[in-house]
Amino acid sequence: MKHVVVGMLAHVDAGKTTLTEHLLYSAGAIRQMGRVDKKDTLLDYDAMERERGITIYIKQAALRLGDMEMTLVDTPGHADLLSETQMALATLDYAILIISGADGVQTNTKQLWKLLEAYRVPTILFVNKMDQIKADKQRLRKQLKEAFGDGCIDVKGADYLEEVATLREDVLEQYLEKGDISREILKELILQRKFFPCFYGSALHSQGIDEFIEGLREYLVEPKRLDTDAAIVYKITRDEQARRLTHLKVMGGVIRPKMMLMGEDDEPQKIDQVFSLFGEKKQGIDEAKAGQLCAVTGLEDSYVGQGLGCQDVPWRAQMMPVISKQIIFEERVSLMQAYQRLQQLAEEMPQLHLEWKEDTQEIHVRLLGKVQEEILKSLLRERYGYEVTFGPGRILYRESVTRAVIGTGHFEPIRHYAQVHLLIEPAERGSGMVIASKCSIDVLPRTWQKVILNTLRQPQIGVLTGAVLDDVKVTLISGKAHVKHSQPGDFREATMRALRQGLMKNDSILLEPIYEFELCLPAEMIGRAMGDFEKMGGRVQAPQIVAEQAYLKGMVPVGAFGDYAQEVLSYTKGQGTVTCVLAGYEKCEKQMELIATSDYDPNKDLAHPSGSVFCIQGSTQMVPWNEVDEKIHLPEHLQSEDKEKEVAVKKSSASTHKVDTYAQEKELEELYQRTFGMAMRKTDDSHRRSKVMVSQQPHIKGQDPLAGKLKKEEYLLVDGYNVIFSWSELNAIAKDNIDGARMKLMEILSDYQGIRDGYLIVVFDAYRIEGHEEEVMRYHNIDVVYTKEAETADQYIEKTAHRLGKNHNIRVATSDGLEQIIIRGQGCRLTSSRELKEEIERAMSEAKEGHSQSKELEKNYLLDYADDSTKEKLEQMRLGKRS
Structure with a gap:
C-alpha cells in the first residue's frame, strides 16, 4: 500500500x-x-x-x-x-x-x-x-x-x-x-x-x-523513497513510563525492532522497540515501512534532524527565539538538579536553547513569546513540581561585518608554533556562519585544517557587545605549522586569535531582530496606532479600512515593540489584536547606544584574545592585534582566488579600539598556565596569578558530561591522578605543583583529542574535600570531572562505565589494578597509563610526519591570493633578500 x-x-x-x-x-x-x-x-x-x-x-x-x-x-x-x-x-x-x-x-x-x-x-x-x-x-x-x-x-x-x-x-x-x-x-x-x-x-x-x-x-501520489533502510528524527518525547521515544519518518526500506541503522558518522544505532501512534495511543508493531511515521526506543543519543542510514536534515531554524529570560526558581530548588531536568526538556523542545550562566549562576532560556513562556511554566509545574517565574527579557542581538579582511593569528610560545590566516567577509543575510577552506593540503596538512575548521564551527562572538556572530563567511586561506613543535592546541589558539584580529580590523555592525506585524482594531483608533509605531521606529503600510475595522501592517524592531500587544488590548478595551512573526535581522539603528551600555570590552575578554603570541629573542611576548600584520610582514593587498574581492590589510595603529596592556599581561600569564601548567615568573608580583580560563560552554556542578545530543562514538575515560603519578614528567611537576601537573595533563589530552574522534573525559578525585559537590567543566574540547565528597575517581568511572557500557564503546585509561578488574567486569576496554602515553606520542608523531611531508613547506603561500603585479613585486623582494 x-x-x-x-x-x-x-x-x-x-x-x-x-x-x-x-x-x-x-x-x-x-x-x-x-x-x-x-x-x-x-x-x-x-x-x-x-x-x-x-x-x-x-x-x-x-x-x-x-x-x-x-x-x-x-x-x-x-x-x-x-x-x-x-x-x-x-x-x-x-x-x-x-x-x-x-x-x-x-x-x-x-x-x-x-x-x-x-x-x-x-x-x-x-x-x-x-x-x-x-x-x-x-x-x-x-x-x-x-x-x-x-x-x-x-x-x-x-x-x-x-x-x-x-x-x-x-x-x-x-x-x-x-x-x-x-x-x-x-x-x-x-x-x-x-x-x-x-x-x-x-x-x-x-x-x-x-x-x-x-x-x-x-x-496526491507517493514520492520516490530511498532504496536502503533509512529514517530521519523529527521529535523526541518521553512516554508515561519515562522512556525516551525517538520519532522517525521512514525514508526508505523498513524499520524493525532490534535492527541496526547507521548514523551519518558511520556509527551503528540499535533500535529496541517500534511503535505506531494514533493520537495518544501507542502500539508495538513488527515493522514500519517507507513513508510511515513511527516512534522507537533504544536511541538514547538521537537528536532532531539526525539522519539514520541517510544524511542529517539541513537544519536552519526559520523561527528563532529573539528574547532570552532567566528562569527564577524557589530557594528550595537545587539548581544542579533543575538544570539536569531542563536538559531533558530541551531534547524535546530544542528551540529553548538552554543556557547556563557561570558567572551569575543562572539558567536562561530563549522564548518566542508569552504563550511559550506560560507553557513552559505549566510543564515545569506538572513534571517536576517547580513553581517558577521569569526575569525581564533580554533582546538577542547579533553581530556581523561589512567588508572583507584577512585575520591573522600567530601562536608561538617556546616549543609551540601555529599560524592561521582567515578571510572574513559578509555573508548573505540569513545565512548564519559559513565556514569554508581554500587552503591546499600542500600548504597545511589536513590534520591541522580539521582542528581549525572544528574550532570555527563553535559558536563565535563579535567585538562590539559580545553578541553571537551571524551572516559571516570565514574561509581558511592559509596557515603554517612547525615540523617539530606544532600541537592541535596551538592551532586552536591561532584560529581564535585570527578570527578576533580580523573582527577588530573590520567594520562590525550590530543586527537587531525585526517583527512583521499585523494589527486589527476599531477604525477610529488607527491614528493612535500609526503614531505608536512611528515612535517605535517601525515602518507601516497604508492602512486598510473594512466596515468599522482598520488593518495595519508593517515592520518594527523587536526591542521597541516590547509588550505593545498588551497595550493594544488595553486602549482598545479588548477589541484590538496584533500578531507578530520574526521577519529576520537588520542593521540596528541604535548601535552606538547599545554598545555604550553593553559594558563589553573586547581587549579585556581573556577568553577571546585578539593579539598574537611571538617568540622574540628567546622569550615569549604578546603582540597587540594592531601590530600583528607588521610582525608577519603581510603584503598590503591580497585577493581571493576569484580575483573579485580586494581585501585591504592595514596597519591599524589609528584604530578606535584601545589596547589594554594589563589585559595582555593577564592573558600571557594564563597562556603560561595552559602551556606549562605553572605561573609565569615575574619581577613584579603586584598582580595575583589569575584562574585558568576554560571554555565558555555551559557547565555546572553535577552536570553529566555525557548528557546531550552526542552520537555513539568511543568515550575515553582517564583516571587523572593515576596518569599523573604514572608519567615521570608529570610526576616531577606534581612534586612541586600538583595544580601545574593537572593543567599540563589537561593540555596534553586536549591536544590529543584535537586529532582523534569520540569524546574524552578526565576524572580527578575530590573525595577528601569536605562538602564538595560533583563538578564538571569544559576545558577546550574535553570534559573535566571533579568527583563529589566521598566518591573516588574509581567509583565515578565504574558508575559511568556501568551506565553506558551496554550502548557505547567505553575505554578506560588507568594503571590501578583493582580498578582494571572492576572495569573488565563492565565489558569495557582497558588502556594502561603507559599505553595511553605511547598512544598519544604515536598519534602526535604521525600528525607531524604528515606535515613534514609537505613539499612546499617553506614557500610564501600568501602569494596564492595576490594579484599578478603584487606577486612579481614580492617575488623580487624575496630573491633580493637571498642574494
Missing part, C-alpha cells in the same frame, strides 16, 4: 482541528467527530491543549483514502509555537494549509508559507469558514494570488484549466492542442510547487468536504 505524510498547518482559529476531525471521520478512522469547544478532539488530548483550545505539540493519526494510507500530522498554529511546527516539516510529503475565509491571509499564514517554501513541501489550500458573512470568495482568490502567487488556483473555478495552463509553457501547448491537461501533469506541477489547488468550504458545517477529499485522492 502507498503511504503519504500530510501536515495540517493553519493560523490560530482557522479551523484546522475541525477539518482534521472531519477527514478522520469521513475516512472511518474515528467513530465520532470531536469539537474544540467540547474538549474531546482526537489529537488535542493534552490537558494544556484542551484548557487553552490550541494545538501545542505535534501529533499524528492515520487514515485510508482508497489504495493510499495517509498519516495526518497535526501542528501548532500559534506564532509562539511555530518552532515546534518546523520540526515536522522535513517529514511531510504534502501540506494542507487551512485559511480562515473570514480573516483571509494573516501575517502568521505568510510565515507558515515561508516555512513550507523553505522545505519545498507541495501544498494544497483549504479556505475554511466560507459560511460566515465576511467570507468573500472573489476577494479571497485575489488575496491568495497576491500573497502566494498565480499557482493558487480554485479547482472549481470556471477557468481552472486555463489558469493552470499558464504555469508552464509545455502545459500551455498541451492545453491549446488538446483542450485538456492530463492528471499526471497536474500531479507533477503540484510536486514542483508550481500549482497549489485551492478548495473552499466549511468544516464545521460539512460544506465542500467531499470535494476536498476527492481532490486529495486525485492529486
Whole structure:
C-alpha cells in the first residue's frame, strides 16, 4: 500500500482541528467527530491543549483514502509555537494549509508559507469558514494570488484549466492542442510547487468536504523513497513510563525492532522497540515501512534532524527565539538538579536553547513569546513540581561585518608554533556562519585544517557587545605549522586569535531582530496606532479600512515593540489584536547606544584574545592585534582566488579600539598556565596569578558530561591522578605543583583529542574535600570531572562505565589494578597509563610526519591570493633578500 505524510498547518482559529476531525471521520478512522469547544478532539488530548483550545505539540493519526494510507500530522498554529511546527516539516510529503475565509491571509499564514517554501513541501489550500458573512470568495482568490502567487488556483473555478495552463509553457501547448491537461501533469506541477489547488468550504458545517477529499485522492501520489533502510528524527518525547521515544519518518526500506541503522558518522544505532501512534495511543508493531511515521526506543543519543542510514536534515531554524529570560526558581530548588531536568526538556523542545550562566549562576532560556513562556511554566509545574517565574527579557542581538579582511593569528610560545590566516567577509543575510577552506593540503596538512575548521564551527562572538556572530563567511586561506613543535592546541589558539584580529580590523555592525506585524482594531483608533509605531521606529503600510475595522501592517524592531500587544488590548478595551512573526535581522539603528551600555570590552575578554603570541629573542611576548600584520610582514593587498574581492590589510595603529596592556599581561600569564601548567615568573608580583580560563560552554556542578545530543562514538575515560603519578614528567611537576601537573595533563589530552574522534573525559578525585559537590567543566574540547565528597575517581568511572557500557564503546585509561578488574567486569576496554602515553606520542608523531611531508613547506603561500603585479613585486623582494 502507498503511504503519504500530510501536515495540517493553519493560523490560530482557522479551523484546522475541525477539518482534521472531519477527514478522520469521513475516512472511518474515528467513530465520532470531536469539537474544540467540547474538549474531546482526537489529537488535542493534552490537558494544556484542551484548557487553552490550541494545538501545542505535534501529533499524528492515520487514515485510508482508497489504495493510499495517509498519516495526518497535526501542528501548532500559534506564532509562539511555530518552532515546534518546523520540526515536522522535513517529514511531510504534502501540506494542507487551512485559511480562515473570514480573516483571509494573516501575517502568521505568510510565515507558515515561508516555512513550507523553505522545505519545498507541495501544498494544497483549504479556505475554511466560507459560511460566515465576511467570507468573500472573489476577494479571497485575489488575496491568495497576491500573497502566494498565480499557482493558487480554485479547482472549481470556471477557468481552472486555463489558469493552470499558464504555469508552464509545455502545459500551455498541451492545453491549446488538446483542450485538456492530463492528471499526471497536474500531479507533477503540484510536486514542483508550481500549482497549489485551492478548495473552499466549511468544516464545521460539512460544506465542500467531499470535494476536498476527492481532490486529495486525485492529486496526491507517493514520492520516490530511498532504496536502503533509512529514517530521519523529527521529535523526541518521553512516554508515561519515562522512556525516551525517538520519532522517525521512514525514508526508505523498513524499520524493525532490534535492527541496526547507521548514523551519518558511520556509527551503528540499535533500535529496541517500534511503535505506531494514533493520537495518544501507542502500539508495538513488527515493522514500519517507507513513508510511515513511527516512534522507537533504544536511541538514547538521537537528536532532531539526525539522519539514520541517510544524511542529517539541513537544519536552519526559520523561527528563532529573539528574547532570552532567566528562569527564577524557589530557594528550595537545587539548581544542579533543575538544570539536569531542563536538559531533558530541551531534547524535546530544542528551540529553548538552554543556557547556563557561570558567572551569575543562572539558567536562561530563549522564548518566542508569552504563550511559550506560560507553557513552559505549566510543564515545569506538572513534571517536576517547580513553581517558577521569569526575569525581564533580554533582546538577542547579533553581530556581523561589512567588508572583507584577512585575520591573522600567530601562536608561538617556546616549543609551540601555529599560524592561521582567515578571510572574513559578509555573508548573505540569513545565512548564519559559513565556514569554508581554500587552503591546499600542500600548504597545511589536513590534520591541522580539521582542528581549525572544528574550532570555527563553535559558536563565535563579535567585538562590539559580545553578541553571537551571524551572516559571516570565514574561509581558511592559509596557515603554517612547525615540523617539530606544532600541537592541535596551538592551532586552536591561532584560529581564535585570527578570527578576533580580523573582527577588530573590520567594520562590525550590530543586527537587531525585526517583527512583521499585523494589527486589527476599531477604525477610529488607527491614528493612535500609526503614531505608536512611528515612535517605535517601525515602518507601516497604508492602512486598510473594512466596515468599522482598520488593518495595519508593517515592520518594527523587536526591542521597541516590547509588550505593545498588551497595550493594544488595553486602549482598545479588548477589541484590538496584533500578531507578530520574526521577519529576520537588520542593521540596528541604535548601535552606538547599545554598545555604550553593553559594558563589553573586547581587549579585556581573556577568553577571546585578539593579539598574537611571538617568540622574540628567546622569550615569549604578546603582540597587540594592531601590530600583528607588521610582525608577519603581510603584503598590503591580497585577493581571493576569484580575483573579485580586494581585501585591504592595514596597519591599524589609528584604530578606535584601545589596547589594554594589563589585559595582555593577564592573558600571557594564563597562556603560561595552559602551556606549562605553572605561573609565569615575574619581577613584579603586584598582580595575583589569575584562574585558568576554560571554555565558555555551559557547565555546572553535577552536570553529566555525557548528557546531550552526542552520537555513539568511543568515550575515553582517564583516571587523572593515576596518569599523573604514572608519567615521570608529570610526576616531577606534581612534586612541586600538583595544580601545574593537572593543567599540563589537561593540555596534553586536549591536544590529543584535537586529532582523534569520540569524546574524552578526565576524572580527578575530590573525595577528601569536605562538602564538595560533583563538578564538571569544559576545558577546550574535553570534559573535566571533579568527583563529589566521598566518591573516588574509581567509583565515578565504574558508575559511568556501568551506565553506558551496554550502548557505547567505553575505554578506560588507568594503571590501578583493582580498578582494571572492576572495569573488565563492565565489558569495557582497558588502556594502561603507559599505553595511553605511547598512544598519544604515536598519534602526535604521525600528525607531524604528515606535515613534514609537505613539499612546499617553506614557500610564501600568501602569494596564492595576490594579484599578478603584487606577486612579481614580492617575488623580487624575496630573491633580493637571498642574494
